[in-house]
Every structure is written in structure tokens, then in C-alpha cells.
Amino acid sequence: MASDIRTSELKDPIDVAEYLFRRLHEVGVRGVHGVPGDYNLVALDYIPKAGLNWVGNVNELNAGYAADGYARVKGISAVVTTFGVGELSLLNAIAGGYSEFVPIVHIVGTPSTLSQRDGMLLHHTLGNGNFEVFSEMSKNISCAMAKLNDPHEAATLIDNAIRECWVQSRPVYITLPTDMVQKKVEGERLKKPIDLNHPPNETEKEDYVVDVVLKYLHEAKNPIILVDACAQRHRVLEEVHELIEKSNLPTFVAPMGKGAVNETLPNYGGVYAGDGSNEGVRECVESSDLILSIGAIKSDFNTAGFTYRISQLSTIDFHSNYIRVKYSEYPGVRMQGVLKKVVAKMGKVSIQPGPKASNEIAHEDKEMSNKEVISHDWLWPRVGQWLQPNDIVITETGTANFGIWETRFPTGVLALSQVLWGSIGYSVGACQGAALAAKETGNRRTVLFVGDGSFELTAQEVSTMIRQGLKPIIFLINNSGYTIERYIHGFEAAYNDISEWNYTNLIPTFGGTPENSKTYQVKTKQQAEDLFNDKEFAAAGKLQFVEMFMPKDDAPKALKLTAEASAKNNAK
Numbered sequence: 001m002a003s004d005i006r007t008s009e010l011k012d013p014i015d016v017a018e019y020l021f022r023r024l025h026e027v028g029v030r031g032v033h034g035v036p037g038d039y040n041l042v043a044l045d046y047i048p049k050a051g052l053n054w055v056g057n058v059n060e061l062n063a064g065y066a067a068d069g070y071a072r073v074k075g076i077s078a079v080v081t082t083f084g085v086g087e088l089s090l091l092n093a094i095a096g097g098y099s100e101f102v103p104i105v106h107i108v109g110t111p112s113t114l115s116q117r118d119g120m121l122l123h124h125t126l127g128n129g130n131f132e133v134f135s136e137m138s139k140n141i142s143c144a145m146a147k148l149n150d151p152h153e154a155a156t157l158i159d160n161a162i163r164e165c166w167v168q169s170r171p172v173y174i175t176l177p178t179d180m181v182q183k184k185v186e187g188e189r190l191k192k193p194i195d196l197n198h199p200p201n202e203t204e205k206e207d208y209v210v211d212v213v214l215k216y217l218h219e220a221k222n223p224i225i226l227v228d229a230c231a232q233r234h235r236v237l238e239e240v241h242e243l244i245e246k247s248n249l250p251t252f253v254a255p256m257g258k259g260a261v262n263e264t265l266p267n268y269g270g271v272y273a274g275d276g277s278n279e280g281v282r283e284c285v286e287s288s289d290l291i292l293s294i295g296a297i298k299s300d301f302n303t304a305g306f307t308y309r310i311s312q313l314s315t316i317d318f319h320s321n322y323i324r325v326k327y328s329e330y331p332g333v334r335m336q337g338v339l340k341k342v343v344a345k346m347g348k349v350s351i352q353p354g355p356k357a358s359n360e361i362a363h364e365d366k367e368m369s370n371k372e373v374i375s376h377d378w379l380w381p382r383v384g385q386w387l388q389p390n391d392i393v394i395t396e397t398g399t400a401n402f403g404i405w406e407t408r409f410p411t412g413v414l415a416l417s418q419v420l421w422g423s424i425g426y427s428v429g430a431c432q433g434a435a436l437a438a439k440e441t442g443n444r445r446t447v448l449f450v451g452d453g454s455f456e457l458t459a460q461e462v463s464t465m466i467r468q469g470l471k472p473i474i475f476l477i478n479n480s481g482y483t484i485e486r487y488i489h490g491f492e493a494a495y496n497d498i499s500e501w502n503y504t505n506l507i508p509t510f511g512g513t514p515e516n517s518k519t520y521q522v523k524t525k526q527q528a529e530d531l532f533n534d535k536e537f538a539a540a541g542k543l544q545f546v547e548m549f550m551p552k553d554d555a556p557k558a559l560k561l562t563a564e565a566s567a568k569n570n571a572k
Contacts, residue, residue: 007184014187016154016180017043021050022190023162024105029078031055031070031436033063037082039124040109043181044080055436055468057429058460060086064093065429065458066436067104071097072416073392073437075235076166078105084124084134091137093429096421097171098141100256101233104171105162106138112179113149135175143170151183159194166196169233169320201337209323209330210341213316216325217342220290222352225249226272228302229256229419230295234320239339240294244268246343249292250354252281255405256302257295259393259415263357263408270357271405274307276558278405280355286310294318294335299420301401304558305565357408359384372525374548376556379528380406383449386532387413392434392446396427398484399477399550400449402559414444424482425457432461435470445540446472453482453498463510465543466517473537473544476503480552487555487563488570503547517543 007013014022024032032047033055034040047054057063063079071077081087087108097104111122111131119129126133139145144164146157158174165172200206217223225247231240237260244251244265252272253261261268270278272285285291286309293315300306317324318335358381365378376399384407387393394416395404401417409415416434418426427450435446455476465472482496490496504519512519520537522528528548531537537544555563 010184010186012187013184014190015046015182016148016151016185017046017176017182018049019155019185019187019190020107020158020174020176021046021052023158023194024078025051026190026193027076027162027166027196028074029076030440032078032080033057033067033070033433034080035060035063035082035086037086037109039082039111039178040080040107040176042178043107043109043176055464057464060089061093062429062432062458062461062464064090064097064104065426066433066461066464068093068097068102068426069394069416069430069433070437071102071104071433072430073414073434074441076103076105077433078107080107080109082124083108083110087134087138091141092423093426094138094171095141096418096423096426098143099421100418101169101230102171103165103169105165105174106142106171107174107176110175110177113177114179116177135173138173141171142173143168144172146172146174148174148176148180151180151185154180154183155185155189159189163194163196167198198334198336201333205330205333206337206341209325209333209338210345212325212328213323213338213342214345216290216316217292217346217349221350222288223249223290223292223349224285224288224354225251225292225294226254226285226296227251227257227260227294228254228296229260230297230320231257232260232295234295234335236295236336236339239336239343242343243292243339247346247349248351249349250284250352252285254296254302255401256297256417256419258404258417259409259413262411263413264411267354268357269354270408273302273304273405273558274309276304276307276402276405276561278355278357284354289314291315292318297420300566300569301419301422301562304562305569307561307565359408368525368529374522374525374528374550376403376550376554378525380404380556382528382532384408386538387447388445388538389413390444392416392438392444394427394431394434394446394448396450396454397422397424398451398454398482399479399555399559400451402556402562404449405558406556424454428455428458429461431472431474432465432468432470435465435472436468439470446470448472448474450474450476451483452476452478452480452501452503455503456498456501459506460510462506462545466511469516471540471543473540473546475546475548477548477550478503479550479554483552483555484559484563487560488567504545507543507545512543515542517545520544520546521549522546523549
């Protein structure tokens, strides 16, 4: 009776599941990834009612990777799993999202609140009556948790979780018990959008920090700008580009920041990663007397094995929740407001010319005989010449992640990689999510570079791409196994070998037809060159799968340096 009275008091009663999915639609989600299970089935019925599309993935891990890729393009994503077996299969991907600041809303269909209260011996449990154990596993890789066990709280918890997901740019965890799906909440709340804005910095504190930054900037003789991943994740690229273009300072990106900066700008100099930097970049960055470091993540692979040689005494760090000027830290001051005021008040600054990034192929790598094998030194600058403005480029942990450092992007290219978490197989699922997001936002070309070993972990997700009518261009680098591992340890060891698949035969197996897909094999530079010059191929009118053969012992220079440093660090 109490429930009926409560519902009658609502101005616009709406089911909890519909409220949840309509809020996701409000923040930009259109495709919902996941795998059905009996604890989430009724909730899934509400997805089309909210104007959303169910994607449906091959498994939960792939669904998580896809949600990650989708969020990096659209700004936020959602994935639905079932209790226990489903959610645990997803956790690797969610941990990657947490590590790399990717906003993913993870919704778990759970047994009813009554079943949980009574500790019933249900399937998908550990058989001990503990229904909290799986949520505890997710606790440390979620920035907020919402357990929708009470309709009185459900709408507030949903709004808060989605807000925290967006604001902190990290995954959140929402449980939806089977008996809560159709419980009523106040639909009137939907008339007021969730406030996704950060509170502004305290004015006095912000102005003080701006003055300190400007003092050192005006004193500097050869300042530079270094942009990294958190500039993208925390949505300050507009302010960053204003700073780059107004100051005209030499500008560089860290590997995880690849694609954050317009690489066609005349003051863009390339990738800085310590010893793995592009030519001329390391000398320019490390000789600078002031580095404006924006959104830095100084991990091992992002610094080519901790080979950065930058003094904190010559660095100003801009972050989402603090600014550090040399050794003085200002907590609670967000970089967005500070960057805006720095640009507005900056005036003239000292500029020393830096190196110019290009896609020029070295003379010794230009040989184009019919027998000339495809090398990394040739491939990645050539990819830069072939890419188009606004492409989405996904690179897998391994040779592709390091090779792309040598590619200068056209305007508007978005780069997706997982340099910090580094879960092999990530890129195939991420490609599906990114391609879906691209389709929703105007059919940008989606291009994936993945190694053969990584591809074998998550290959099934190509079937989802075909089923969803997506049209990525997939370059599979066939170099006979786990190359990055070979360079770290055990070059000829059996554990770095993989099964030899007939990769191009997988496309028809996964549902590909001549109408929706096409496969290629390229073994020489000339064959690759012919493909890059093929206008029909470049038009990306269907899913295209390219098996590209490369030598087993070839790798980008940056990979070799980082692998060597990693091996030394592992041995300490």
C-alpha cells in the first residue's frame, strides 16, 4: 500500500530503467554495449524506448573495450552486463578505462533485493549468500557507485553517478536489481538536465596562480608546450589550442597525447618521449627553460622507459584538480580556468624555433622494388601521407602504438590507444565502439592497426562490426607473434609464438559478404603503395581487412628502446 501511495504522489511516474536510459540519451549515448543475461533482460527492453540502440557484443570483455572506444569518440558510453559471471568478464576493460580516464557507465543487472536480503543460493553467485562480493571488486576501479535498491533514492543516485562519470572522466558502477526495473521514480526530473559543469575555481586563488604562471612564462627565454592525454580526457583542448595558436610556442605531444593537438600547425614539432622522441624533439624539449606541461601521465611506456630528462624546476604542470609551478603545488585549482586567463593575459612571449614534424620517408627507406619488404621505418610516415582529415586511428599495444609516433596527422585526426593499461586485444573492441560512434556522428573513417597476436584475443568483435554495418579499415600486422614481448625477453621463446591463422578467411566466417566487406594481402612495399593509392580502398565504402606481412625482427625504434628499459626495470 505504501508503494501505491508513493507512486500516486509522483507528478510523472516513470520506470527506473527508462529513467536511467533516458538520462544516458541526454548525455549523448546512442549505442549501448553489452551482453544479455537473465538478470538484465527486462531492463534491456527499455533501451529502444529511450531512443537508444542495443549493440550486442560477442563477450563482455569485448563489450568493455568497445564502450571504451565509443566513449573516447562520443564523450561517454554505457555497457550492460549480468551479475557475477558477466560483470567479472568486463572488469579488465573497466580497469583500463579507470587507468586511462575514460567515462564508462557500467550497469549490472542483479538478483532482486528480496533474493539478496534472504541470501538465496542463486546461479552466478559464489554459493555463500554474499551478494556484495562482486561490487566490492569494482569499487576500486569506479569513481562512483549507485546501488538502485530503493526507488526513493534511485533517480538521485543515477544522476549523481552519470555526473561523476562525466566530471571525473572515469567509469561508474550501477546495479539494477530485477525488482527495481519497473519501480516508479519522478519523471519530472528529466525536464532539468544533469549539471555536468565543474564548479569554477575560487577567483582569488585562480588569479594568483595565473599571475605566478605568467611571471615565469615572461621570464623564460625558450619556453615550450607539452600536451598529454589528460588534456583530452578532461576536455580542455579548446583552451590548449588557443594557447598554442596565440603564443606560437613550439608544441609537442607525449605518446598518450597523440592527436590532442592540430599537427598541421607550423609550431607543432612532434612526439616527445625521452629517448624515443621524434628526431630533434628531445634536444628542443630538454633544453627548454620552461615547459608548460598539460595533462601529463608520466608512465613507463609514455616516456619510453622513464627516459624523460625534464627538471621539475623548469616545469609548470596543469592538471584537472591542481596546478604545480616548479615545486609549488596549488590543489583545487583546475587547469581550464587557469589556461583561459593565461591566454587572455599572456601578451608577447619569447620564442625559439623548434623542429618541424613531417611524413617524409628517409631516403634509404624509399626503395620500392617488388621484393622490398614492408618496414616500420617506411610504413608509418607513409600512413601519415595516406590519412585523411578527421580520421579516427586506433593502434594496438605493441608495434602499432610505437610506430604511430612517426606519423604526422592531418587536421582533426583522433588517435585511440591504451598506452598506460596496455591490454592486448583492446584495439579490436575499441575499433567497433569507435566505428559505431563515428557512424552516429557523421561517418568519419575509422582505421585500426593491430598485431596478429593481439588480434587473436578479440577477433570475434569483427562479427559485431559486420552485423552493425560498420566500415572500418583494419590493418592486421602479421609479424609472427608477440613482437613487443620478444624485445623485452625471450626473442625466440615458444611463449612469444602464436598459432598461424588464415586471417582473411575469418571475414566471411564472421558474416562478411562481397557487398559488405573486402579482404587484401600485402607483402611488399609496392603492394602496400598500390593499396594506399587505391581510391576505392580509401573511400571506405565497406569493411576492409588488410593482412600486412612484416618481418618478425622489425620494430619501431621507440619500441626497442622502451622494451629494453622495461626489461631492465623488471630485473631490478
